[in-house]
Amino acid sequence: MTSTLAYVLCAAAVGAVVLFSSKHRRRYPPGPRGLPLVGNLFDLPRESTWLTYEAWGRKYGSDILYLNVLGTHMIVLNSTEAAREILEKRASLYSDRSVDITQHCTGWSRNFGFIEYGDKWRAHRRMFHQQFTSSVLPRYHPTLKKEVHGLLRLLADSPDNFARHIRYMAGAATLRIVYDIEIQGEDDPRVATAEKAVHVITMIMTTGSYLGKTLRIYCYIPTWFPGAKFKRDAAVWKIWVDQMYYGFYRQLKAEIDDGQERNCVASNILARFSSEEYNEDLEGTIVNTVGTAYAGGVDTTVATLSIFVMAMLLYPEVQKKAQEELDRVLKRKRLPDFEDRNSLPYTVALVKEVLRWHPPLPTTVAHKSTADDVYKGFHIPAGSLVIGNAWAILRDEQRYSNAHIFDPSRFLTEDGQLDPNVPDPIETFGFGRRICPGRHFADDFSWLTVASVLAVFAIEPPRDAQNNVVEMREDFTSASLSVPKPYKANFRLRFTGATDLIPSPIVE
Known part of the structure; x- marks a missing residue:
């Protein structure tokens, strides 16, 4: 000692x-x-x-x-000026990552977003990009619609559990898309395992959580030593992370080897390589890539949708305006689809404003x-x-006037169309060569969920025992992934027959 x-x-x-x-x-x-x-x-x-x-x-x-x-x-x-000049224009000097001992101890060093800049990182990103480029995204739309419609049914049946329903939907959709895993209800233990593993990222990314993040010598001290709490925590966390990365993947690989057909990100990647090409290094790259795809697709989506619900409670006039647009286009006769996106500029602007008003990752990696x-x-x-x-x-007030106000109209022209001169809140997804490669998928998922929920439900603040409206206020967690602290909301069906718009579950 x-x-x-x-x-x-x-x-x-x-x-x-x-x-x-x-x-x-x-x-x-x-x-x-x-x-x-x-x-x-x-x-x-x-x-x-x-x-x-x-x-x-x-x-x-x-x-x-x-x-x-x-x-x-x-x-x-x-x-913006400093970030663009340094992280984008000088990206060749600023695209590396720092080795963080807490990532290694917990198993999250497999996330290729944390890998040091070089050929290994390029191989991972190339593999990921092939599965999530804009031209590929439509193949995931049927699964996204299925899970969003499932969310609507859950909200209609038990609206008080909206936070749990949102997390379940995000996990179920992403597990299906990445591993072709069909989740059996909200109590499915595979969802719980994945949620615990993803939660570890938030813990280890929070500045000051553990001294070992700054002083690497703490990697070598015994677990009982003062300041070594992260090593004790990591021993438990790594079990969850290993199960998420290797458990899901190896189950899928065994089923494919057994002759079962699978259609997902992992199976599509595997199909690109012959059995002669498959080796331990390639397996590691695939495991890292698909595991990162899952992790990146869940927590930020849940955070974005939780922020969206809070914004609707705080700014009911925005909700009303979005619903008026939805009613004009959909006539209250059907749910929105991806083909409606160009006809619904206000809902597109609303999602942009959610990301700008309170980015889930206020300081990026x-x-x-x-x-x-x-x-x-x-x-x-x-x-x-x-x-x-x-x-x-x-x-920044020079970039967005009245920046503290939630106002989707800032992204629109006077005639209500998207304004190309207003910068998108792309910084939410990072900077330069390290920008999130799954951002287009996240945008599709968030938009369809927001538009579908607003088409069916009015999101209203809760009421107390005397039927008085409970005042809402902005109150977010202070961790690296910043989300609203637990709050309540009422999801009321907007009109008679609203539930008739929701398709019945598909039996497969």
Whole structure:
């Protein structure tokens, strides 16, 4: 224990010496003044990091900030200009990832979004892109419609459980599309396993959750050592993550080898390779790719839809306007379909506004620089962690006026069509070469769900025992995946015969 602690302090001291001996030669971006040895360790926000970074930007009058945590350089980008210049135009220098010991300990290093930039990452992304490019997405539309219609039936039967229903729908649809797994109801244990595994990402991505994220030496300390809680947690979490990545895939592979026909992302990838080509390395790439497809398709979709429901409670006039558009096009005679999208610009704008108003990932996963660089005269050292603050960018008043207000009309022209001059909230999905490759799938899924729910239901605030409306307020979690804290909502059928629009379950 004594030798380990001495090693930790020695490593911190060396980092501090390097930092402070070079400060007089380098002009870093502005930021909080750090302490000797530990730098900005105690300044690092432990919750709602995006708000602190945004406030620091105003305090220091800069769209680029600098912190040093135990010798690790951190750069925060608070503007579109800085993010585009650094993460997009200079993507060759800023597309790497930092190795995070918590990802390895929990099994989430398999997520190719966390893989270091290079040939291995390119192989994963290429395999993923082939299955989720825009031209391929229509093959998934029947499954999305089936599960969205199932959500409508659940909401009609038990509207009080809307949060559970949304999570079930997202999990069921994604498991079917990725692994051809047919979920048997909301209590299916496979959904619970996958949910627990995906929840681990939120835990390990939250800044300050575990000191081991910053100080890698903690990888080698025993589980009983103070500060090693992440190692104890990881032993449990890894079981869930391994089951999600390997359990689902190997079950599918065994069924295919047994001669059963399967139609899903995993089977389509497998069909591209002969048995002679199949080896351990290829299996690892496939497992990582399809597991990442599942993880990326669930939590962000659930978060987006939960934010949507909250926005409808807070802004009933927006809900009314969207429903008027839906009624004009659908005549209350059918549910929306993907072919209706161009005829429903307000609902398209509504989904854009959900992503802009409160992005599920307010600060995206940090990039890592691979060489020294200079931006606006500021030195950015090689190896810096570069964080794009999507929240600050999407709440920038110069880009979106009255940015704190939920207003889909900001994306429309005066005659109600989508305005190509208003920037899409693409920052929600990341930056540069590391932008989420599944963003078009997520957009299709979210849009169909939003349009279908609003076509059938009026989303209203709950009432207390005296039948008074319970006041709603914006209240979100402070973790890296930021979602509304638990709240209640009423889903009321909008008109007589609304349930007749919902197709009966398909028996397969």
